[in-house]
Amino acid sequence: MSIRPILIHPDPRLKKACAPVEGVSDDLRKLAEDMLETMYDAPGIGLAAPQVGVLQRLIVMDCVKEEGADPQPMVLFNPKVQWTSEALNTYEEGCLSIPEQYAEVERPAEVTVTWLDMHGAACEAKFDKLWATCVQHEIDHLDGKLFIDYLKPLKRQLITRKMVKLKRERAREKA
Ligand SMILES: [Zn+2]
Numbered sequence: 001m002s003i004r005p006i007l008i009h010p011d012p013r014l015k016k017a018c019a020p021v022e023g024v025s026d027d028l029r030k031l032a033e034d035m036l037e038t039m040y041d042a043p044g045i046g047l048a049a050p051q052v053g054v055l056q057r058l059i060v061m062d063c064v065k066e067e068g069a070d071p072q073p074m075v076l077f078n079p080k081v082q083w084t085s086e087a088l089n090t091y092e093e094g095c096l097s098i099p100e101q102y103a104e105v106e107r108p109a110e111v112t113v114t115w116l117d118m119h120g121a122a123c124e125a126k127f128d129k130l131w132a133t134c135v136q137h138e139i140d141h142l143d144g145k146l147f148i149d150y151l152k153p154l155k156r157q158l159i160t161r162k163m164v165k166l167k168r169e170r171a172r173e174k175a
Pocket of ligand 1: 094095096137138
């Protein structure tokens with residue numbers, strides 16, 4: 001396994017709709033394992049393939065936050081929201097592609113999602129609480145959508161300007 005660099009917004013690859021995977025190959029399993037390692041290292045609770053520059057429909061997540069609790073890594077190929085509750089929930093969201101910026105986003109409180117697992121088997125589950133918000137946030141990435149797209153334009157522009165500055169500083173450090 002290896003840690004992959006995470007793309008920082010703004011980046012055209014974070015705005016693209018990703019292609020479905022056609023069968024779960026060894027290469028894709030390796031990518032999923034790298035993404036889990038990258039996510040835990042960051043640390044974060046979710047990561048989508050476009051965030052590591054791969055424009056395919058794959059997300060990983062683990063929303064277990066309680067200290068001492070067993071990790072619960074999940075790998076979802078071609079995840080698709082099949083049902084959303086009318087009830088909404090608000091969480092303060094962040095994103096590994098938008099470091100250190102947080103904002104409240106309102107989303108359906110419960111969702112049913114279908115996907116293919118690491119063995120290519122069809123799965124379906126209902127998610128609630130933080131898991132529901134996380135899975136929706138990650139699936140949005142596969143459609144080129146970021147959590148800041150839910151914010152008012154002024155707030156979104158402010159965050160984007162901060163990220164442009166951050167990227168410039170990081171590029172300078174590397175040079
Ligand atoms: Zn994100």
